[in-house]
Amino acid sequence: MAPGSSNEKKTDDGQASKENFIHLCNPHLEKMKEDILYHFALGTGTHDFPTLFGDVKFVCVGGSPSRMKAFIAYIAEELGLGSPGCDYPNICAGTDRYAMYKVGPVLSVSHGMGIPSISIMLHELIKLLYHAKCSDITIIRIGTSGGIGLEPGSVVITRQSVDATFKPQLEQVVLGKTVIRSTNLDEQLAKELMQCSREIGQFNTVIGNTMCTLDFYEGQGRLDGAICLYDEEEKLQYLKNAYESGVRNIEMESSVFAAMCNLSGVKAAVVCVTLLNRLEGDQITSSHDVLVEYQQRPQKSCSQEIGDNISNKEIKTRSLQ
Amino acid sequence: MAPGSSNEKKTDDGQASKENFIHLCNPHLEKMKEDILYHFALGTGTHDFPTLFGDVKFVCVGGSPSRMKAFIAYIAEELGLGSPGCDYPNICAGTDRYAMYKVGPVLSVSHGMGIPSISIMLHELIKLLYHAKCSDITIIRIGTSGGIGLEPGSVVITRQSVDATFKPQLEQVVLGKTVIRSTNLDEQLAKELMQCSREIGQFNTVIGNTMCTLDFYEGQGRLDGAICLYDEEEKLQYLKNAYESGVRNIEMESSVFAAMCNLSGVKAAVVCVTLLNRLEGDQITSSHDVLVEYQQRPQKSCSQEIGDNISNKEIKTRSLQ
Numbered sequence: 001m002a003p004g005s006s007n008e009k010k011t012d013d014g015q016a017s018k019e020n021f022i023h024l025c026n027p028h029l030e031k032m033k034e035d036i037l038y039h040f041a042l043g044t045g046t047h048d049f050p051t052l053f054g055d056v057k058f059v060c061v062g063g064s065p066s067r068m069k070a071f072i073a074y075i076a077e078e079l080g081l082g083s084p085g086c087d088y089p090n091i092c093a094g095t096d097r098y099a100m101y102k103v104g105p106v107l108s109v110s111h112g113m114g115i116p117s118i119s120i121m122l123h124e125l126i127k128l129l130y131h132a133k134c135s136d137i138t139i140i141r142i143g144t145s146g147g148i149g150l151e152p153g154s155v156v157i158t159r160q161s162v163d164a165t166f167k168p169q170l171e172q173v174v175l176g177k178t179v180i181r182s183t184n185l186d187e188q189l190a191k192e193l194m195q196c197s198r199e200i201g202q203f204n205t206v207i208g209n210t211m212c213t214l215d216f217y218e219g220q221g222r223l224d225g226a227i228c229l230y231d232e233e234e235k236l237q238y239l240k241n242a243y244e245s246g247v248r249n250i251e252m253e254s255s256v257f258a259a260m261c262n263l264s265g266v267k268a269a270v271v272c273v274t275l276l277n278r279l280e281g282d283q284i285t286s287s288h289d290v291l292v293e294y295q296q297r298p299q300k301s302c303s304q305e306i307g308d309n310i311s312n313k314e315i316k317t318r319s320l321q
Numbered sequence: 322m323a324p325g326s327s328n329e330k331k332t333d334d335g336q337a338s339k340e341n342f343i344h345l346c347n348p349h350l351e352k353m354k355e356d357i358l359y360h361f362a363l364g365t366g367t368h369d370f371p372t373l374f375g376d377v378k379f380v381c382v383g384g385s386p387s388r389m390k391a392f393i394a395y396i397a398e399e400l401g402l403g404s405p406g407c408d409y410p411n412i413c414a415g416t417d418r419y420a421m422y423k424v425g426p427v428l429s430v431s432h433g434m435g436i437p438s439i440s441i442m443l444h445e446l447i448k449l450l451y452h453a454k455c456s457d458i459t460i461i462r463i464g465t466s467g468g469i470g471l472e473p474g475s476v477v478i479t480r481q482s483v484d485a486t487f488k489p490q491l492e493q494v495v496l497g498k499t500v501i502r503s504t505n506l507d508e509q510l511a512k513e514l515m516q517c518s519r520e521i522g523q524f525n526t527v528i529g530n531t532m533c534t535l536d537f538y539e540g541q542g543r544l545d546g547a548i549c550l551y552d553e554e555e556k557l558q559y560l561k562n563a564y565e566s567g568v569r570n571i572e573m574e575s576s577v578f579a580a581m582c583n584l585s586g587v588k589a590a591v592v593c594v595t596l597l598n599r600l601e602g603d604q605i606t607s608s609h610d611v612l613v614e615y616q617q618r619p620q621k622s623c624s625q626e627i628g629d630n631i632s633n634k635e636i637k638t639r640s641l642q
Contacts, residue, residue, distance in 0.1 A: 026547060028549055035604075039434075094609075096385050097385065113437060116434060116540075116573050117433055117434045117438050123548070124547075127546075127547050166497075172539065174551070175555060176562075215494075216360075216441045217441070218495045224347075224350065227347055227444070228346070230496055238496040283356075288415075
């Protein structure tokens with residue numbers, strides 16, 4: 001698939017550096033005078049994107065708006081960028097479709113549940129980063145999932161996102177025709193995130209395949225939805241087949257996330273905590289407090305990765321001076 | 322597919338009445354001691370569903386939580402059930418996945434964007450209505466959409482929900498295998514809603530097919546997404562083909578909404594306002610105030626329908642006394 005476009009650029013000290021800009025796979029956008037990002041309630045005619053977002057290097061996305069708000073406060077403190085108790089305004093306050101927060105080079109955006117919901121958000125996010133002339137962007141999805149064969153609370157870093165038949169691809173319908181897209185993710189970034197989790201040393205973390213489904217109940221073989229026309233044996237056989245093919249967790253956004261980041265030349269990773277072991281049940285029965293703690297685990301790995309990278313860049317900048 | 326289950330029941334005056342209860346297509350649920358509706362933060366072990374929801378007759382659903390909050394205040398006033406300025410608490414305050422409000426026999430629930438998001442909500446909503454022993458339920462989706470060949474602000478009442486190839490069906494993947502489901506909606510209810518819109522007489526309303534897609538940009542032939550690999554001519558040809566097949570608007574939830582209501586034996590309708598005419602553009606450029614007024618239109622038709630039905634039932638009850 002199309003890689004991200006790269007530009008050679010001279011730095012102040014005359015050294016050549018390679019910047020990866022967003023690769024926009026749409027020739028029509030160049031002709032538009034104004035671009036309204038409707039579901040963000042932002043637009044190039046009303047907002048100065050390079051000033052607002054030009055310094056962004058890391059984008060963290062997750063389903064729940066309140067979790068993404070909590071994350072921005074957490075990462076601000078971790079990176080020493082915010083003051084305790086500081087309130088971060090919702091940049092998308094003009095809509096309730098998504099919520100967006102920023103501190104320094106980190107943007108935190110909610111995406112709702114399911115492929116269509118994250119896909120709308122990613123179309124507008126990728127355009128936002130393009131209009132803002134951002135470069136060298138890393139996007140990490142920090143989410144929740146159902147685990148297979150793992151102790152609840154384990155974190156899965158996605159090697160490949162696979163569909164409900166365990167194929168590493170996304171089928172999309174464009175103008176009524178089926179298009180198949182690759183769902184590869186950045187191997188190096190996955191390894192770095194694994195290393196971060198090891199350094200934190202507080203929870204079990206594995207690299208494995210993630211199955212991305214269009215439904216939470218029937219689509220994931222649950223027995224507790226309003227509709228279920230199969231039995232427990234068929235369910236368990238399906239989940240065991242998934243496990244044998246390398247699947248370690250199931251969620252509902254990773255395939256289109258991988259496909260769109262691939263096409264736009266953006267480094268991407270998916271880090272999800274497992275809320276339960278699907279071989280042992282379907283209902284999420286852990287207490288609120290336990291679930292809140294679980295949900296902080298991907299945030300910790302992600303924050304460590306961002307911290308390492310920012311420090312590395314600062315050290316590199318200093319060594320050039 | 323399975324129709325709703327009906328029970329003959331004697332009324333106080335000895336007349337036989339036929340009540341339509343929720344038809345739960347899942348034999349496993351009977352065996353569960355407790356049912357946690359995780360995405361509503363409600364459960365049968367912690368909440369008394371028959372007391373909280375037993376009187377519900379109408380459920381209105383829409384994408385945006387704030388719109389569904391505004392709707393409950395509006396319908397309360399229209400039905401003379403609330404006091405002006407009264408605040409309606411969010412029944413799902415324990416989560417930010419969905420929002421739910423209630424006044425008298427009306428429940429108002431948000432569902433986010435896209436088939437997976439509304440499908441999770443509907444699984445839990447149908448179980449909620451079942452556990453609450455509700456009967457004679459009508460569910461109406463009041464939403465927004467892109468119109469084809471209609472003046473912006475027109476309202477479309479869905480005759481059939483069709484997929485991106487204009488077929489009246491929903492393809493789902495269950496245990497890795499494709500299942501096809503019917504997307505029929507209640508004809509009589511659609512006609513009644515059309516009559517309500519005529520009586521209101523404030524905006525153009527049509528009955529037509531609604532195309533339900535998995536994506537807002539490429540999936541609906543837009544030229545303004547982050548990815549677009551076709552030209553304007555191909556886009557317009559696709560939209561014209563849709564129009565010729567009877568499609569009058571495009572949205573992202575109706576097919577699974579119709580399929581799940583069908584299977585559960587619940588009367589259902591989809592009423593969406595069109596925010597733009599897709600034959601003339603892709604971007605939603607109307608002002609905030611115009612869009613807010615547009616979004617009230619399906620609420621008005623729906624409120625009129627609920628008002629008519631409640632009045633009819635009250636009149637019938639009185640005439641029997």
